[in-house]
Amino acid sequence: MILVTGATGFVGRHLVRRLCGAGEAVRCLVRPGSPAQEWLQSLSVEAVPGHLLDAAAVATACQGIRQIIHLGAPILEGRDAVVERVHREGMALLVDGARLARVERFLMVSPLGTGSSAGLPFLRSRGRAEDDLRESGVPFVVLQSSLMFGLDDRLISGMIRLLQRTGLLLIPGTGKTMLQPIWVGDVVSCLLRALTDEEVLDRTIPIGGPQHLTYEEVADQVGKMLNIPRVKIHLSRSAVGWMARLLEGLGLNPFLGYRHLELLEVGTITALDAVRRAFGFQPMPLIEGVAYHIVPRKEMGAPRPSSGAERGSRTRHQR
Numbered sequence: 001m002i003l004v005t006g007a008t009g010f011v012g013r014h015l016v017r018r019l020c021g022a023g024e025a026v027r028c029l030v031r032p033g034s035p036a037q038e039w040l041q042s043l044s045v046e047a048v049p050g051h052l053l054d055a056a057a058v059a060t061a062c063q064g065i066r067q068i069i070h071l072g073a074p075i076l077e078g079r080d081a082v083v084e085r086v087h088r089e090g091m092a093l094l095v096d097g098a099r100l101a102r103v104e105r106f107l108m109v110s111p112l113g114t115g116s117s118a119g120l121p122f123l124r125s126r127g128r129a130e131d132d133l134r135e136s137g138v139p140f141v142v143l144q145s146s147l148m149f150g151l152d153d154r155l156i157s158g159m160i161r162l163l164q165r166t167g168l169l170l171i172p173g174t175g176k177t178m179l180q181p182i183w184v185g186d187v188v189s190c191l192l193r194a195l196t197d198e199e200v201l202d203r204t205i206p207i208g209g210p211q212h213l214t215y216e217e218v219a220d221q222v223g224k225m226l227n228i229p230r231v232k233i234h235l236s237r238s239a240v241g242w243m244a245r246l247l248e249g250l251g252l253n254p255f256l257g258y259r260h261l262e263l264l265e266v267g268t269i270t271a272l273d274a275v276r277r278a279f280g281f282q283p284m285p286l287i288e289g290v291a292y293h294i295v296p297r298k299e300m301g302a303p304r305p306s307s308g309a310e311r312g313s314r315t316r317h318q319r
Ligand SMILES: NC(=O)c1ccc[n+]([C@@H]2O[C@H](COP(=O)([O-])OP(=O)(O)OC[C@H]3O[C@@H](n4cnc5c(N)ncnc54)[C@H](OP(=O)(O)O)[C@@H]3O)[C@@H](O)[C@H]2O)c1
Pocket: 005, 006, 007, 008, 009, 010, 011, 012, 029, 030, 031, 033, 034, 035, 036, 050, 051, 052, 053, 070, 071, 072, 073, 074, 075, 076, 086, 109, 110, 111, 112, 144, 145, 146, 147, 148, 149
């Protein structure tokens, strides 16, 4: 059985669907009151209620588990001290549970740019949590990813919604931050391979899509693809940050959240062939992914291309 934390999040929902589709037995640690709890109940997965700082819940969730995929992340938490606790103490509890259950593999996904000397508190404490895992003796794989996109993502779907409703493309700050967008389905394919692939065991692997693009180039490509009359507006980073804080304070969930803005300021790119080298397949380019996986297919009038996993298994065997 595989334990997934963060199953109700963006990556978690895509991952759990694929695991269930592949017939895997899945258990999820789910925060009581999570907005996606009902969705999870519709699947044949075991759900253990509790958050990452709930020692009893984490211990229960880890019992009898063979692998852990840790995606839970306090991205909506504004207080750095709480973020650090969830990263470090959450990891400590999971590692304890992993040791007791003698798990075969512990996978986690982080943003690129983590490390104990990173500039942002979020990236620093995540980097320390990664170190805790590496030093724990539990077999691990750490994936460090650039920005992900896909159905129900936050940034690109939010950008598309704003564009469709208002004709505006919003660029925070200079828009020059470098990104390497990767389709979430391809990240899930990397995770599925990392569950068993001996070559990636005990490694930290940076991953990203097949293009290096600035934030503004991402927005331009999305705008051009949708072919809607549009006006591009640049707003200062601090103005967008205040708007995000205000909306989050009102309990709303803006597509440019405060933490997301912080993370977007950090350049997150790696080698263009990082996924092919580590996992043997070429990830999907941004516009192909947006066209087929985010914008409803009927609007685009084209068939869905093969998934990263399908394409991946072919290229792997061809190597
Ligand atoms: N999305 C990206 O572009 C991207 C890029 C690079 C790396 N990553 C990493 O990939 C992982 C998954 O990202 P995501 O985009 O799926 O994040 P997300 O949509 O924000 O989901 C976060 C998940 O963590 C859960 N969570 C938050 N605090 C928790 C706590 N205290 N205890 C238990 N669960 C908690 C949330 O549960 P609720 O449903 O209860 O809120 C949710 O299931 C994260 O580690 C993130 O840093 C993401």
